[in-house]
Amino acid sequence: MTDSSYAFVQTETAERLPPPGRTTGVIFWLRNNLFSSLSNTILTIVVGLFLLWLVPLLYQFLIGHAVFSGTADDCRVADVGACWIFIANRINFITYGFYPQTEYWRPNVVFWVGLVLVVPLVWSKAPFKIANAALFFILYPIAAFVLLSGGVFGLEQIPTEKWGGLMVTLILSVVGVVGSFPIGVVLALGRRSNLPIVKTFSILFIELWRAVPLITVLFMVSVMLPLFMPEGVTIDKLLRALVGVTVFYGAYMAEVVRGGLQALPRGQYEAASALGLNYWKSMTFIILPQALKYVIPGIVGTLISLVKDTSLVSIIGIFDLLNAIQSAGSDSAWSTPTKSITGYAFAIGIFFVLCFSLSRYSVYMENRLNTGHKR
Amino acid sequence: MAAENAGRLAPPRTFFLNDPVIRGYFYQGLLIAIVLGLFFWLGANAIQNLTAQGKSLGFEFLKNTAGFDVSFSLIPYDRASSYLDVFYVGLLNTLLVSLISIFLATILGFFLGIARLSTNWLVAKVAAVYVEVTRNIPLLLQLFIWYFAVLKVMPAVKQSHSLGDVIFINQRGVFIPSPIFDDKFVWVLVALVLAIVAVAMLVVWARRRLAATGQRFPVFLTSVAILVILPGAVWLLSGTNVGLDIPKLGGFNFKGGIDLPPELLALIFGLTIYTATFIGEIVRSGIQAVSKGQTEAAAALGLKENDRLRLVIVPQAMRVIIPPLTSEYLSLTKNSSLGAAIAFPELVSIFEGTALNQAGRAIEIVGMTMAVYLTFSLLTSLIMNIYNSRVALVER
Numbered sequence: 001m002t003d004s005s006y007a008f009v010q011t012e013t014a015e016r017l018p019p020p021g022r023t024t025g026v027i028f029w030l031r032n033n034l035f036s037s038l039s040n041t042i043l044t045i046v047v048g049l050f051l052l053w054l055v056p057l058l059y060q061f062l063i064g065h066a067v068f069s070g071t072a073d074d075c076r077v078a079d080v081g082a083c084w085i086f087i088a089n090r091i092n093f094i095t096y097g098f099y100p101q102t103e104y105w106r107p108n109v110v111f112w113v114g115l116v117l118v119v120p121l122v123w124s125k126a127p128f129k130i131a132n133a134a135l136f137f138i139l140y141p142i143a144a145f146v147l148l149s150g151g152v153f154g155l156e157q158i159p160t161e162k163w164g165g166l167m168v169t170l171i172l173s174v175v176g177v178v179g180s181f182p183i184g185v186v187l188a189l190g191r192r193s194n195l196p197i198v199k200t201f202s203i204l205f206i207e208l209w210r211a212v213p214l215i216t217v218l219f220m221v222s223v224m225l226p227l228f229m230p231e232g233v234t235i236d237k238l239l240r241a242l243v244g245v246t247v248f249y250g251a252y253m254a255e256v257v258r259g260g261l262q263a264l265p266r267g268q269y270e271a272a273s274a275l276g277l278n279y280w281k282s283m284t285f286i287i288l289p290q291a292l293k294y295v296i297p298g299i300v301g302t303l304i305s306l307v308k309d310t311s312l313v314s315i316i317g318i319f320d321l322l323n324a325i326q327s328a329g330s331d332s333a334w335s336t337p338t339k340s341i342t343g344y345a346f347a348i349g350i351f352f353v354l355c356f357s358l359s360r361y362s363v364y365m366e367n368r369l370n371t372g373h374k375r
Numbered sequence: 376m377a378a379e380n381a382g383r384l385a386p387p388r389t390f391f392l393n394d395p396v397i398r399g400y401f402y403q404g405l406l407i408a409i410v411l412g413l414f415f416w417l418g419a420n421a422i423q424n425l426t427a428q429g430k431s432l433g434f435e436f437l438k439n440t441a442g443f444d445v446s447f448s449l450i451p452y453d454r455a456s457s458y459l460d461v462f463y464v465g466l467l468n469t470l471l472v473s474l475i476s477i478f479l480a481t482i483l484g485f486f487l488g489i490a491r492l493s494t495n496w497l498v499a500k501v502a503a504v505y506v507e508v509t510r511n512i513p514l515l516l517q518l519f520i521w522y523f524a525v526l527k528v529m530p531a532v533k534q535s536h537s538l539g540d541v542i543f544i545n546q547r548g549v550f551i552p553s554p555i556f557d558d559k560f561v562w563v564l565v566a567l568v569l570a571i572v573a574v575a576m577l578v579v580w581a582r583r584r585l586a587a588t589g590q591r592f593p594v595f596l597t598s599v600a601i602l603v604i605l606p607g608a609v610w611l612l613s614g615t616n617v618g619l620d621i622p623k624l625g626g627f628n629f630k631g632g633i634d635l636p637p638e639l640l641a642l643i644f645g646l647t648i649y650t651a652t653f654i655g656e657i658v659r660s661g662i663q664a665v666s667k668g669q670t671e672a673a674a675a676l677g678l679k680e681n682d683r684l685r686l687v688i689v690p691q692a693m694r695v696i697i698p699p700l701t702s703e704y705l706s707l708t709k710n711s712s713l714g715a716a717i718a719f720p721e722l723v724s725i726f727e728g729t730a731l732n733q734a735g736r737a738i739e740i741v742g743m744t745m746a747v748y749l750t751f752s753l754l755t756s757l758i759m760n761i762y763n764s765r766v767a768l769v770e771r
Contacts, residue, residue, distance in 0.1 A: 033496035040495045047497050145496045201410065209571040211752035212745045213709035219727050220745070227424050228417040308513035315515075315716050322516055341524040348512050355511035 064344065075336035082342040090328040094346075097164010099320045103156060107167050110144045114174070122361065124368055128336075137178065160238040164319030166350065168238070172245060172310040172320065173354070177303050179246035184253025189283065191254065192261050202254075209251035214309050217244045222316040230345075241313045249306045256298035260291035293369045300362035304355045311351075322347055421738065436734050437462070443729055447636050447722045461730050466747060472639065472721060473708040476646035480707065483647060484538075484654025491659050502655070510652040515713055517649055522641035522717040529637075532628055541621050543629055548636040550622035550629045557660035559615040565608035573605070574598040638719035642711065650707045654700060661696035662688070694766050698759060705755045709748060722747060 022028040034044045065081030068073045075083035087094070096104060117136040120126035151157035163171070183329065190202030209217070221244040229235065264287060272282030294297070314323035325343040328334075391397055425431065437459040451466045452460055453552045490502035509517075527546060530536065535545035543550040581592040619624055622632030665688050673687040715724035722744060 002534050033494070036494060043493075043495050044497050047495075047501055050654065051497075052503070158659060174384070195399050195403050197406060201406060202409045207752075208749070211749045213712040213723070213748060215712045215715060215723050216741065216744050216748065219723070219731075220741050223731060224741045227737055229424075230420050231423060231427065303509070308511075311513040311515045312713070312716075315713075322513070326519065341520070344516060344520045344524055347516055351513055351516065356507065359511070 072334055072336055075334075075338065080336070080338055081339045082345060083336050086328075086334050086336065086339045086342055087346050089334075090331075093165060093328050094321065094324050095166045097168065097324055098162040099119045099158060099164065099167065100162070102158070103150075103158060106150070106155075110147055111167075111170070114140065114144070124365075134229050141175075141178075157274065160236050163238065165324040166321045168313075168319060169310050169321040171238075172242060172313065173307045175242050176245045176249055176310065180249035180253050180302075180306065181299075183247060183250030184257050185288065187250060187254035188261060191258055192294035206251045206254050209248055210255070214245070214248055214312050217248050217313060218312060218316045220244070237316075238318060241316065243319055245306065245310065245313070249302060249309075252302050252305070253299065256295050256302055257291065259298060260293075260295035261287065263294045264291050288349075296362055296366050296369070300358055301366075304358050307358065308351065309355050321350065387646050407577060430735070432738060434739060436736050436739070439734070441730060441733070442668070443733065445725055446718070447639060447720055452719065458726075458730050458734060462722075462726050462743065465720060465726040468714075468719070469708070469711050469721040469723075469747075472642050472646070472711045472719070473704075474712065476643050476650065476707055476711070477704050479647040480650040480654055481641070483651035485658050486652055487655030488658025491546075491655060492662060506652045506655055509648060510656075514645060514649045514710055515716055518641055518645040518713055518717055520665055521644045522637060526637035526641055532624070535624075541619070543622055543624075546637070547628060548634055549640060550632050550634055552619040552621045553633045555618040555620050557616050557618075560617065561611045562613050563606050563610045563615055565600075566606040570602050573601050577601070581689040636719075638714065638717050641717055642714045642719050642721075645713075646707055650703060650710070653703050657696055657699045657703065658692075661692040664695045665691045697762060697766070701755055701762075705752060 018047045033039045061081045063081070065079060067080060067083050067085055070085060072083075072086070074080075075086065092101065092104070096107060099107065114136075117132065117140055121129070121132050121136055126132070146152060147155070148163070149158060149160065187202050187206055190198050191206065193199050193202070218241060221240040225240060226234065268286060268290065269282070272286040275282075277286065311320060314320050314326070317323075319327075325347050327342050329340045438457050440455055441458050441461045442454050443456060445464055446462070447468060448464045449471060450460070450463060452464050479608060487502050487506060490498050491506065492503070493499045526548070529544055529546050532545050532547060535543040535550075537543050541552050577592075577597060578594055583595045584590060584592060620632050622629040623636075624630075669687055670683060673683040678686065711721055712723040714721040715728055718724065727740055727744045731737060734740070
């Protein structure tokens with residue numbers, strides 16, 4: 001039976017379609033990722049032209065026309081690039097500030113010993129974690145402080161006003177990172193506490209610090225705090241800044257840790273109680289290890305902000321890396337057209353290496369600790 | 376036998392020191408004692424120090440003459456103004472810089488967030504490199520670069536770069552023409568307000584019609600037409616003249632027009648570029664947080680590309696984006712205090728810096744400054760909480 005209502009019935013085999021285009025190879029990749037549509041093509045060309053302008057410019061400045069050797073006069077030619085000899089000439093000041101040249105070995109020892117202790121601590125496969133941690137967190141800070149400031153064992157005393165440059169930036173960063181973390185954990189636990197007064201105080205403390213900019217905190221510790229100390233007691237300026245930065249970031253850390261505590265299912269708390277663990281044991285062995293794992297990105301993000309914000313101490317007159325570079329550039333012997341931008345480029349490099357390696361480390365830790373519970 | 380034990384067990388008898396309730400009271404009592412003790416100690420020290428220096432606490436000093444100049448002010452200010460005026464100048468400058476930077480950073484940030492998700496490989500990679508580099512450099516360093524290495528090395532006043540002889544760029548900043556309005560311009564403004572009201576009514580009407588009949592009305596095009604035609608017609612008919620006050624070189628500096636000092640520009644550039652990277656990451660994560668199934672479900676319902684974005688994707692992404700975005704705005708406002716480092720006269724710079732150095736009222740001035748930022752922060756969290764309760768996911 002034929003149905004005449006169909007207007008068209010195919011009676012013979014249709015012509016074969018051509019095989020699909022290439023789905024591999026350079027051409028396909030280019031077409032798919034760069035030239036998939038008209039607007040994409042225009043975008044690619046515009047961005048490509050921008051890069052063709054920018055990359056050679058950066059290359060010419062940083063390497064091509066840069067001055068790697070010679071004197072300040074070599075930097076005074078027309079169309080000069082980065083004046084790296086300025087950095088090379090002032091590298092001691094940028095690294096150590098006014099620390100006496102004969103005593104440079106002291107910060108150097110502190111730096112290398114610290115590095116030797118930190119590397120196995122952050123490398124998860126290294127053995128003797130507990131001994132290592134005890135060394136780094138308890139013995140090392142005391143030894144480092146004694147060695148840097150001197151005054152005992154026949155070491156010349158060097159007041160902190162003479163400390164400066166990269167050394168101070170690293171000290172601020174390391175102490176801030178190491179100090180703000182326990183403060184944050186304690187505050188976060190306090191904020192989640194069942195005890196109403198502990199909770200209220202924690203909330204007030206956290207919110208007050210988080211509400212104000214770090215600069216006002218630094219101003220506070222540098223001009224207001226002396227008024228609140230007993231007569232005759234003066235606290236070292238660097239120490240005050242250290243405490244300011246550490247407590248300030250402790251409050252930020254507390255909020256990050258609280259996020260982890262809240263993300264943990266209630267069952268974990270109940271299971272810990274059911275096992276008969278008391279508060280501190282359940283926190284140490286059950287809750288915190290899991291909660292902290294959840295918030296590694298947040299923790300590292302806070303630490304990166306801390307490292308960047310150590311530069312703010314230059315506003316209250318502490319000679320950190322940025323301040324050292326800034327004042328090295330004001331030397332009239334180096335009044336060359338590109339010296340300040342060279343200094344800034346150098347500072348960018350150092351901060352970028354510090355912060356970027358921290359963020360890479362966070363990705364590594366996240367992957368390592370990922371036990372498959374993540375949804 | 377079992378019945379005897381079925382009753383509720385008496386709480387186990389413990390030594391009272393091990394009772395968690397008693398311990399709780401003890402610890403909290405201890406905490407209060409420590410905190411109060413600390414405050415008493417600090418307060419006693421402060422009183423002792425102040426009496427030793429012959430000072431007292433109080434805000435009368437705010438009426439005293441400040442006697443220093445401020446390079447940029449939105450309100451009339453001169454050397455004879457009081458410390459309270461300094462406070463207002465600083466506060467207004469902080470707000471000005473923050474609002475401009477928030478506006479610009481939001482635009483740049485959304486642009487960056489979308490660019491990082493672009494299917495165009497080159498665009499996505501360039502945006503990624505930009506974000507990674509910019510957010511790993513301290514803001515202060517970026518401000519220094521903008522201020523000392525870019526804007527301060529502009530040519531001297533006499534050799535200004537000029538754009539078409541109306542905009543001038545030199546060491547002292549950027550000089551742009553300012554419009555001069557005559558008396559009749561008021562009517563154009565009135566027309567503009569009327570047009571905005573008309574557009575608002577049109578939107579409401581179009582939405583009701585859509586709900587009632589399912590018919591669409593080209594709201595966007597009509598609105599643009601109303602907004603352009605109504606004030607434009609009034610402008611032409613009333614014969615309003617709008618002149619431009621073009622900056623002119625007179626003596627050692629430009630006169631007329633609007634002067635944007637390099638401190639202001641550096642702070643705006645720095646804050647915008649730095650904060651935009653964080654906003655970009657927030658936008659990216661917000662868009663990625665909306666699952667692909669939502670797009671597909673919307674397509675299955677027959678929504679067009681535009682409506683899919685407008686009605687399904689963006690509202691859900693916004694729920695993820697808005698909370699961190701507001702806290703980014705707040706931190707931008709706090710970061711505007713870095714203007715102190717490049718001598719932009721904002722609150723921290725002139726009030727907590729210069730005024731404090733002169734008046735020596737550390738406790739009052741630091742307290743006032745912190746109170747201002749505390750107010751910003753509390754206001755932000757208030758707005759945030761209201762918004763959150765409105766858009767929070769309503770679950771079963």
